[in-house]
Amino acid sequence: MAKAVISGPLAGVRVIDLSTVVMGPYAAQILGDLGADVIKIESPGDTVRLGEYRTTPGMSPLHLNVNRNKRSVALNLKDDGERAKALELIDTADVLITNMRPGALGRLGMNYEDLAERNPGLVYAHAAGFRGDSDRADMAAYDESVQAASGLVDVANRALGTPVYLPTIIADKVCSLTIAYSVLAALVHRDRTGQGQQIEIPMTDTMIAFNLVEHLAGHVFEPATGPTGFVLSMSEGHKARQTKNGLAAVLPYSTQNYRDFFAAAGRPDLAADPRVSGPVLNPADVGALSALVDECAPALTTAEWAEVCAKHSIPMGPVLELDHAHEDSYVRDGHLLDTIEHPTEGTVRTVGIPVRFSATPGSIRRLAPVPGQDTDEVLTELQSL
Structure with missing residues (x-):
């Protein structure tokens, strides 16, 4: 060399x-x-x-x-x-x-x-x-x-x-x-x-x-105001979603995100749900809403969700399958492999x-x-x- x-x-x-x-x-x-x-x-x-x-x-x-x-x-x-x-x-x-x-x-x-x-x-x-x-x-x-x-x-x-x-x-x-x-x-x-x-x-x-950046949670305060553990990342629904043709990390965070997501999935009834009608999401509702997101995600393909999420500023990312990482356009164009x-x-x-x-x-x-x-x-x- x-x-x-x-x-x-x-x-x-x-x-x-x-x-x-x-x-x-x-x-x-x-x-x-x-x-x-x-x-x-x-x-x-x-x-x-x-x-x-x-x-x-x-x-x-x-x-x-x-x-x-x-x-x-x-x-x-x-x-x-x-x-x-x-x-x-x-x-x-x-x-x-x-x-x-x-x-x-x-x-x-x-x-x-x-x-x-x-x-x-x-x-x-x-x-x-x-x-x-x-x-x-x-x-x-x-x-x-x-x-x-x-x-x-x-x-x-x-x-x-x-x-x-x-x-x-x-x-x-x-x-x-x-x-x-x-x-x-x-x-x-x-x-x-x-x-x-x-x-x-x-x-x-x-x-x-x-680990304690987010997981110290309620123990930041003395006396503690709640348990340790970051509620969002420890919730049962904190996982990638099954779309019509694969997996994607579709992550509504705000009430507006949820309304736009449910509307795109063809569920206007959920878009009008009182839990997402206000300006701020109640952390206690995250688990139930996450289950509804799981239920609705198969309505569209991963590519269709990418378009919807980009339009409405909903956090989203496709799931990179490592066996095919070298074929992924983002990986390839960034010379990451x-x-x-x-x-x-x-x-x-x-x-x-x-x-x-x-x-x-x-x-x-x-x-x-x-x-x-x-x-x-x-x-x-x-x-x-």
Whole structure:
């Protein structure tokens, strides 16, 4: 592959990715998409490389989706000489992202105090399951356990009647975004003052804060004026609707939305219902009205509802079937999924960069590497510094 031309708002920033699985690597990939030079220090055993692969062991779909725009350097941190090389690389970095446990980092001489002495301007982002000063600090954390510890499982149990986990690794990905914006804030501070700092990103704390935005509800007040749980999103009817030919998220929110919806469905009797005649919807009526929306939605096709909802400003979206995402015009036109030639894996689909910068756009310059692919290149550069 030709040498990548670095562009984007983070061009000139160097990030060392000393993390595994999804949370840290995805955060580092986001920074790489925005132009940072990301060097991934890899030791054997990252579980994200396990599982399904097409031609090359370790090149799993999940690895391909969280490790692009990085150079991979294979270093055994338990070896004194190779650990010294890793420390030299960190000396050149603006940012370090790690999710290693504090005890392991201490044994390697890679806790914040050790590294800040060598590199005072370093932004040191440490992600963990729980706060380091808590009695859970040494507990292993996985997305599901964090969903439980942060209240998501309780919300699901109350809304659905079963304590399910959300079918996405939401804790990992929300925390990835939190790492990314926290690093950017710390870089602004460093550029103003020259001072680096340590950032602790506990997954559980991040997800508790995330969940309570709406679900704290009546417990915002002391004494509480009602239960926790956001009524709208926990109602039985909070789901996509069956239209004449498929599914759609048709979401009347205002009384006018409901009147227009029922009229379009050929139900003038419901459009005149007293529950939707006033200026403001009574939250107590949401469940019953939602059931009526379910009843009326099959009157029109998804495309017809799209026209109606656009005309009357009713929130609506078609349901994207992931098996056909690459065929969807919105996905295709926004380059949210593109096919590209990978050096070892052949033709692959890669997820696009969702944000757009008018002056400094991000770019996909490197596809996810095989383990240690760039070790010689990076260490040769290091010798020349």
